[in-house]
Amino acid sequence: TLHDLSTTDIQELVELAMTQLTRLASQGPLNSPNASFQRKGYENVVALYNAQPMLNARDSTRVERQQYSTPTPFGYVMGQFVRAGRNVESVLEPSAGNGALTIAFDPAIVHVNDIDDRRLANLRTLGYGQVTGQNALLPFEGEKVDAMLTNPPFGSTTQKVYDDIFKISSLEGQMAINALDAMKDNGRAAIVIGGNTEYRENGVMKPKDMQFFGYLYSHYNVVDVINMDGEMYARNGTKYPVRIILINERKTGAFQRVIPPVKSKARAEKVTTFDELYNRIQEDFGQLRQMGTEPAGSNGE
Numbered sequence: 001t002l003h004d005l006s007t008t009d010i011q012e013l014v015e016l017a018m019t020q021l022t023r024l025a026s027q028g029p030l031n032s033p034n035a036s037f038q039r040k041g042y043e044n045v046v047a048l049y050n051a052q053p054m055l056n057a058r059d060s061t062r063v064e065r066q067q068y069s070t071p072t073p074f075g076y077v078m079g080q081f082v083r084a085g086r087n088v089e090s091v092l093e094p095s096a097g098n099g100a101l102t103i104a105f106d107p108a109i110v111h112v113n114d115i116d117d118r119r120l121a122n123l124r125t126l127g128y129g130q131v132t133g134q135n136a137l138l139p140f141e142g143e144k145v146d147a148m149l150t151n152p153p154f155g156s157t158t159q160k161v162y163d164d165i166f167k168i169s170s171l172e173g174q175m176a177i178n179a180l181d182a183m184k185d186n187g188r189a190a191i192v193i194g195g196n197t198e199y200r201e202n203g204v205m206k207p208k209d210m211q212f213f214g215y216l217y218s219h220y221n222v223v224d225v226i227n228m229d230g231e232m233y234a235r236n237g238t239k240y241p242v243r244i245i246l247i248n249e250r251k252t253g254a255f256q257r258v259i260p261p262v263k264s265k266a267r268a269e270k271v272t273t274f275d276e277l278y279n280r281i282q283e284d285f286g287q288l289r290q291m292g293t294e295p296a297g298s299n300g301e
Helices: 007-030 035-051 060-064 072-083 117-123 171-180 207-219 230-236 274-291
Strands: 091-093 110-113 130-132 145-150 156-162 166-170 183-194 220-228 242-250
Touching: 007 035, 007 072, 007 117, 035 072, 035 274, 072 145, 072 183, 072 242, 072 274, 145 171, 156 171, 166 171, 166 207, 171 183, 171 207, 171 242, 207 220, 207 242, 220 230, 220 274, 242 274
Parallel strands: 091 110, 091 145, 110 130, 145 183
Antiparallel strands: 156 166, 183 242, 220 242
16 A cells, blocks of 8 residues: 555656656657657657656665656657667667656667666566666677667766776766667667766866767767756756767777867757757757768767
8 A cells, every 4th residue: 555655665656657658648749750749749748747746755775876767858859869760679778767768669679777676676567678687887688779778877986998098987977888889880879967068168078078978979979968957857856967968870990089079069058948958859850861970070179
């Protein structure tokens, strides 16, 4: 009964219900070529998110594991991006929580992973093709996927050096890189990480961002890095600012180090509303159509 559940247990069930409701609201619009219908689907998901109770209950596990579930409107547009113009038959979500980032897909094609027993039990009720509970810093076995979406927990871990160049000690950075390794060369990815990008006076990224983004720009076609206002996350228990990173395919051939764009060549402004977020990602689709697999900024500065 509800009397036997803790506040955080009830909150987990609300998140699970939001995944189910917003998937129902998303599938028809995202399967349609009609842009107005897709926009209406997004508006319905935003309305559901705004009607959601504030999910700000915390227990020791949620604090330790930095468990802040992704706002479902993020899941809609991130899924819309990786699906655009593609036949997506396999998806990986390596830190799935209660599934908010998977609402754009038929669960049968999605591999969800999480280390939390309570969330794994929830995920097993949703019909996913594969549910695992492995450490997301370890390689994912099996065939590579068409798309990867993730919002890993933010924090620090033992530093790892990539390409003998990039020194990365952020947990989210290492988890994102590991998950990207599971993506096909022609796959797409959408990633949420903490903070907004910061720059030095000369316009170059500050060191804490330069290492991770240096790796991404050197190995992948980075379409956009969207700075997000923390208020957009408020209903899910935090107001910490985040970024959405959109990736279109892996760079192949000999490794070549690429420096991320300086501030004047990046879209460094902050998105503050869900309407602005939708419009920004629609602009990214236009960039993909115009420039193929070499989006603006992929050659660095």
